[in-house]
Amino acid sequence: MNKIHHLLYDYLISVGITDSSAKYMNMIALLLALLIIVFVIDFLIRKLLVNAFNGFAYRSKSNFDNILVKNKVPRNIAHIIPLLIAIEFIPIVFYDFQYIENIIEKGLKVFGIILTLWIARSVLNSIKDYLKTLPRFKDKPIDSYIQVFMIFAWVIGLFSAFAIISGISFWKFVTTLGAASAVIILVFRDTILGFVASIQVSINDMVRIGDWITFEKYGADGDVTEINLATVKVQNFDKTITTIPTYALISDSFKNWRGMTASGGRRIKRSIILKATSVHYLSEEHVEKLKNIELISNYLTDRQKDINTYNQSKNIDKTLLINGRNLTNLGVFRKYIQSYIEIHSAINKEMTIMTRQLAPTSQGIPLEIYAFSSDKRWENYEYIMSDIFDHMLAAVPYFDLELFELSSGNSLA
Structure with missing residues (x-):
């Protein structure tokens, strides 16, 4: 072992080199030899491991091996053996320089800690990437x-x-x-x-x-x-x-x-406001006219029959519409919208479908649709809702109802 420590020292002394210079030149020669050996071994092991992993990944059905290669796990592991060799031979290289030996040895041990953290991080990143490909962990x-x-690992490191x-x-x-x-x-x-x-x-x-x-x-x-x-x-x-x-x-x-x-749908909860002054009872003539609307034709026939039977049985004076039981244009319109929503192809029929009248406000009477669209995608949802309310707004005049609108400056002039 002593011959390795002084591989060139004895020869340099024999050719007349001073003791101090011979020690430095011997140390430099050993250091260069160690560096060459370490780099060659590191290169060979790295190539060997990377090629082995690539070959195994190519034959394996799992993509975990590919992820390990992608995150440089084999490359990082390949540095372990060259590092151990360097730590083992540092005392030989710096045999005559104990102070430098201690510094280099501590530096290599610190690098070993950092290398361990690199390997841990690359392995954990590989596990993370692999788990994200699985549906239950996505x-x-x-x-x-x-x-x-990694925070705990870095703190300990x-x-x-x-x-x-x-x-x-x-x-x-x-x-x-x-x-x-x-x-x-x-x-x-x-x-x-x-x-x-x-x-x-x-x-x-x-x-x-x-x-x-x-x-x-x-x-x-x-x-x-x-x-x-x-x-x-x-x-x-x-x-x-x-x-x-x-x-x-x-x-x-x-x-x-x-x-x-x-869930099975995306909620539609929107209302229009009708003028309270446009709400009134329906006369027989108006009811007959509304029977032309197919969605409520049967409803009006059955409802009118029930109302007439009741009023006749009670001898109600129908010279005034307020007497007895009556249909209102708002009630019939609400029934029409309910029927329209119930048959709409974009509405989920297994969830709540409701057209309801909310409490009157200073602007008028809100009539709200509460339902769920089958398509939950935002753009399609907005289209469905707009389509429903386009129809609803266009249908208002057929029932002699009026929408509430704030008056503009021009209309006041």
């Missing part, structure tokens, strides 16, 4: 869990590196830092809150990737594209990106539209 906040693990550099044992170094725990908690406050929030969001199934959420406080209204340890990214419908702190999901109120998208 909408889960896997990024948060990976980030939490940094502590270990400081312990190596300072020469203090790892546990003693950690114990010393215990006094500064309050500062550490303050520095990692958002990370800790995000970690707790990620767990609660996942356990309670509050938000998934792909959910449509509305968070007015942060101006978010769109689809969740990413859930991280610290933030949730939402792509709004105008294609802008809103970033929300993860802990805000459990500390503030927001709306998740998943229930609507998972």
Whole structure:
């Protein structure tokens, strides 16, 4: 072994080189030889591992091997053996330079910690990418869990590196830092809150990737594209990106539209306002005229028969329409809209279908449609709703009703 330490030293001394110069030249020669050996071994192992993984990935039916190669797992693992060789031979190279040997050896050990973290990160990223290809994990906040693990790994790695550099044992170094725990908690406050929030969001199934959420406080209204340890990214419908702190999901109120998208329809809840002065009883002549409307023809016939039977049985004086039982233009119009909605091809017939009159306001009488469209896509939903109300607005005059409109300046002139 001594011959390796002084591979060139004895020869240099024999040719008249001074002792100090011979030691430096011997060290440089050994260092160059070690570097060449390490780089050659690193290159060969890297090529061997990468080709082996590529071949295995080509033959395997699973795409996990491809993901490992994509995230450079084989490439990072290939550095382990050259690093161990370098650590083993550093004492030989710097045999006559103990101070430099200690510095280089500590540096290589720190690099070993960093390499371990690189390998852990690439493996975890591979697991994350693979899980995202599986349907049952596609909408889960896997990024948060990976980030939490890597934060702990980096903290332990940094502590270990400081312990190596300072020469203090790892546990003693950690114990010393215990006094500064309050500062550490303050520095990692958002990370800790995000970690707790990620767990609660996942356990309670509050938000998934792909959910449509509305968070007015942060101006978010769109689809969740990413859930991280610290933030949730939402792509709004105008294609802008809103970033929300993860802990805000459990500390503030927001709306998740998943229930609507998972249901059989999207709710339509809109009304028109009719003038109260346009509401009146229907005369026999007007009822006969409205019977020409096919949707309510049978209804009017049956209803009119029942009303006439009742009024005759009670000897009601019908010289005034207010006496006895009567049909109103608003009631018949409400029945018409109800029938129209019930047969509309875009309305889900298995969910609530209702046309209702709301409490009168200072503007008039609101008549509201409450139903669910079968198509939940936004653009189609808006088209369906517009189509229904186009028909509803056009039908109002047939029942001698009037819509409420604020008067313009020109109409007052």
